Amino acid sequence: MATVADRVFNFSAGPAVLPLPVLEKAQRELLALPGVGSSVLEISHRSKAFDGILERTLAGLKSLLGIGEEYEVVLLQGGASLQFSMVPMNFLAGQSGAANYVLTGTWGKGGLKEASRIGKTHIAWDGGANGYNCVPSADEIGLSESPAYVHVTSNETIQGVQWQQMPSFENVPLICDSSSDFLSRPVDISQYGMIYACAQKNAGIAGVTVAIIRRDLLARSRDDLPAMLDYRTFVEKGSRPNTPPVFAVYILGLVCEWLMNEVGGLHAISERNMAKATKVYEVIDSSSGFYKGHACPESRSIMNVTFRLPSENLEATFLENAASAGLTDLKGHRSVGGIRASIYNAMPEEGVEALCQFMDDFKCSHG
Ligand SMILES: *Cc1c(COP(=O)(O)O)cnc(C)c1O
Numbered sequence: 622m623a624t625v626a627d628r629v630f631n632f633s634a635g636p637a638v639l640p641l642p643v644l645e646k647a648q649r650e651l652l653a654l655p656g657v658g659s660s661v662l663e664i665s666h667r668s669k670a671f672d673g674i675l676e677r678t679l680a681g682l683k684s685l686l687g688i689g690e691e692y693e694v695v696l697l698q699g700g701a702s703l704q705f706s707m708v709p710m711n712f713l714a715g716q717s718g719a720a721n722y723v724l725t726g727t728w729g730k731g732g733l734k735e736a737s738r739i740g741k742t743h744i745a746w747d748g749g750a751n752g753y754n755c756v757p758s759a760d761e762i763g764l765s766e767s768p769a770y771v772h773v774t775s776n777e778t779i780q781g782v783q784w785q786q787m788p789s790f791e792n793v794p795l796i797c798d799s800s801s802d803f804l805s806r807p808v809d810i811s812q813y814g815m816i817y818a819c820a821q822k823n824a825g826i827a828g829v830t831v832a833i834i835r836r837d838l839l840a841r842s843r844d845d846l847p848a849m850l851d852y853r854t855f856v857e858k859g860s861r862p863n864t865p866p867v868f869a870v871y872i873l874g875l876v877c878e879w880l881m882n883e884v885g886g887l888h889a890i891s892e893r894n895m896a897k898a899t900k901v902y903e904v905i906d907s908s909s910g911f912y913k914g915h916a917c918p919e920s921r922s923i924m925n926v927t928f929r930l931p932s933e934n935l936e937a938t939f940l941e942n943a944a945s946a947g948l949t950d951l952k953g954h955r956s957v958g959g960i961r962a963s964i965y966n967a968m969p970e971e972g973v974e975a976l977c978q979f980m981d982d983f984k985c986s987h988g
Pocket residue numbers: 635699700701702703728774776777778798799800801819822
């Protein structure tokens with residue numbers, strides 16, 4: 622049987638590293654949940670045991686994020702990608718104004734593409750001319766006349782570009798794809814009409830998507846929507862209109878529990894994350910140009926650090942040597958190239974220290 626000693630430092634962008642205590646608890650409970658005698662994989666999604674798991678997961682999310690009564694929290698399937706369609710189906714169809722998209726990278730563009738199949742869209746800002754290396758300042762964003770909503774991506778996973786502070790658009794609902802920085806730092810939920818996130822980047826495993834939706838927006842959904850694409854179905858049925866992804870919900874609950882009980886909440890994890898990212902960016906900045914960061918410094922992601930080396934050959938050698946040193950999955954997305962180190966909540970400080978040491982050594986021997 623594999624042990625902790627067999628584990629590498631895995632810098633995958635997603636599915637990604639999970640907290641060790643979460644894996645260990647899931648392993649302990651995989652033959653039988655305490656007092657149940659079966660694993661979560663084998664019990665009815667209508668059972669008392671799963672009632673408790675779902676309740677604890679939702680309560681954990683509400684407590685960590687300080688979600689108020691004006692918001693509904695629902696668990697969905699289909700990944701963040703299905704939200705690219707569900708958001709405009711529920712909140713754009715039938716509205717007179719256009720859906721406004723602020724494009725800071727690949728995922729935002731994906732959202733725009735799906736919205737344009739449903740209704741009128743408007744590009745409020747597009748960072749494509751600079752290869753999506755930054756977020757705009759508030760005065761660079763140009764909204765259309767009475768927008769249905771403004772959509773942003775809080776962290777562009779592929780480019781490694783993250784908003785440090787969200788702009789506000791007064792009465793226009795702000796809808797945020799937070800897939801790759803969900804639960805990585807405190808968030809003022811009241812700024813948003815809706816936040817959604819798939820779990821497999823920073824909050825758990827693939828299969829479950831969290832949506833936090835301000836109640837008044839739900840009145841916009843049209844009655845002719847298919848039930849499974851209507852947020853109100855999930856609100857009314859408590860995220861269980863059909864069989865939910867029970868194991869993914871269970872793991873999400875364990876991650877929340879880990880954040881609350883072992884880390885000490887989102888302020889604490891945010892400090893850890895900041896310290897880790899600062900270390901890697903310091904290596905880049907002090908490398909005399911050997912490592913070149915993709916994102917401009919004000920927009921650098923705390924979750925996904927993207928950078929290039931002087932040549933593609935060196936990048937290939939870097940990846941090969943890193944893997945031999947137990948530092949895996951550092952290859953950048955094919956659209957950006959280079960290196961991407963994803964250092965989500967569960968990446969331990971020692972993993973980041975090992976990466977920084979490796980980067981310094983690699984520069985000395987190849988610089
Ligand atoms: C990964 C990711 C997605 C897509 O998530 P799926 O669950 O694979 O559909 C969307 N947006 C962002 C920001 C992501 O990081």
